[in-house]
Structure formats: structure tokens, C-alpha cells
Amino acid sequence: ILNVEQSPQSLHVQEGDSTNFTCSFPSSNFYALHWYRWETAKSPEALFVMTLNGDEKKKGRISATLNTKEGYSYLYIKGSQPEDSATYLCAFGLTSGTYKYIFGTGTRLKVLA
Amino acid sequence: KAGVTQTPRYLIKTRGQQVTLSCSPISGHRSVSWYQQTPGQGLQFLFEYFSETQRNKGNFPGRFSGRQFSNSRSEMNVSTLELGDSALYLCASSFGRGDEKLFFGSGTQLSVL
Numbered sequence: 001i002l003n004v005e006q007s008p009q010s011l012h013v014q015e016g017d018s019t020n021f022t023c024s025f026p027s028s029n030f031y032a033l034h035w036y037r038w039e040t041a042k043s044p045e046a047l048f049v050m051t052l053n054g055d056e057k058k059k060g061r062i063s064a065t066l067n068t069k070e071g072y073s074y075l076y077i078k079g080s081q082p083e084d085s086a087t088y089l090c091a092f093g094l095t096s097g098t099y100k101y102i103f104g105t106g107t108r109l110k111v112l113a
Numbered sequence: 114k115a116g117v118t119q120t121p122r123y124l125i126k127t128r129g130q131q132v133t134l135s136c137s138p139i140s141g142h143r144s145v146s147w148y149q150q151t152p153g154q155g156l157q158f159l160f161e162y163f164s165e166t167q168r169n170k171g172n173f174p175g176r177f178s179g180r181q182f183s184n185s186r187s188e189m190n191v192s193t194l195e196l197g198d199s200a201l202y203l204c205a206s207s208f209g210r211g212d213e214k215l216f217f218g219s220g221t222q223l224s225v226l
Contacts, residue, residue, distance in 0.1 A: 043116075043219050044156075044203070046215060089155070089156070091156075099168045099211050101158060102155075104155050
């Protein structure tokens with residue numbers, strides 16, 4: 001059974017703090033790794049899609065790294081703001097042609113003003 | 114452009130009934146995938162359709178079925194509802210290449226009494 005694990009499960013930080021989360025996934029049959037932000041009462045919104053080992057993506061204060069050989073990805077938020085409060089999901093895409101994504105249970109981030 | 118539209122937003126059914134959920138993808142997207150979200154669980158993959166063909170399915174019983182129409186709209190059907198089917202059902206659309214972002218709808222919240 002393929003499993004994607006995210007840690008921590010939840011996190012409270014103060015406004016201005018920097019933080020990071022981890023997504024662990026199987027190191028075999030890797031095709032893509034996605035990060036999504038899911039705010040309460042909204043739809044999950046894609047942040048990044050990464051496909052290459054060593055890939056790094058950046059969007060404003062949020063960045064992500066990928067290590068496919070050891071099966072992990074980090075998501076970093078620099079200078080957290082209250083509007084960053086959301087659940088952050090990662091999804092592991094299996095080998096090309098399967099069109100199937102396995103999601104982790106997410107990291108719930110609360111940024112306190 | 115218009116986003117992914119799911120109808121209805123909320124649904125209350127009783128055990129033993131059946132239900133049909135609808136998902137209209139972003140214009141031009143030919144892939145629609147369906148996910149189930151229950152408390153404490155990550156998004157569980159149900160199935161994915163591309164050009165009216167199911168390309169992959171998750172580990173759900175045969176009571177869960179779906180289809181896709183020529184305009185890429187997709188429906189999901191659950192027959193003989195059980196209490197455990199109460200969940201948020203999300204659909205996501207994409208061009209279907211497998212390495213791109215998924216665009217999610219707002220979901221249908223199904224309650225089975």
C-alpha cells in the first residue's frame with residue numbers, strides 16, 4: 001500500500017515566523033509531487049508541481065524542494081502571515097500513465113497575528 | 114475563465130438510497146478525477162476519466178461508479194448508500210497529461226442518515 005505522510009499534523013506560528021513542513025512519499029515509481037493550499041470553505045489550490053530530483057520552486061514567500069531519491073519534499077513559508085493559515089496538502093503522482101495521485105492528510109497551519 | 118463547478122453543494126440522503134453528483138470541468142480540460150474526503154483522512158482517489166474513458170480507479174467498492182460525457186462533464190454515482198459514505202466529494206480537472214496542476218471544485222458535502 002502506497003502511503004504519503006505529512007508532518008507535522010498541525011502547527012501554530014506567530015506572524016512573521018518562518019516555518020516548514022515535510023511530505024514523505026515512496027521513492028519508487030515517482031512521477032510528480034504536488035503541493036496544494038486548502039483554505040477553509042474554499043477549494044484546494046495548486047501551489048507547485050515538481051517532477052525532477054533536486055527541483056526547487058518558489059512563489060512569493062513560499063518555496064518547495066524535492067528529493068526523489070530519498071522520498072521527501074519540504075515546503076517553506078518565509079515570514080508567515082495570517083492569510084497563510086490553511087491546510088497544506090502534498091500529493092504523490094505515480095509513474096506516468098497511471099494518472100493517480102495519493103494525497104497526504106495535510107499540515108494545518110494557523111498563523112497568529 | 115470559469116472554474117470547476119460541482120453540484121449540488123450539499124446533499125442529505127438516507128441509507129440504502131443512491132446519489133448522483135455532477136462535475137463540470139474547466140473549459141478545454143478533458144480529465145476529471147474524483148476524491149473522497151472524510152475527517153482524519155487525506156483525499157482518497159476514487160477514479161479518473163479522460164475523453165469518456167476511465168483510466169484509473171481507487172480502492173472503493175463497486176457501489177461507487179462514474180462516467181464522463183462527450184463535453185467532459187462527469188458524474189459520480191453511489192448506490193445503496195451507507196453511513197460511512199458521508200463525506201466531502203471533490204472533483205478536479207486538468208488537461209490530463211499527468212504532470213500538471215489539478216483544479217478542484219468546491220465539493221459536494223454528502224450526509225447519509
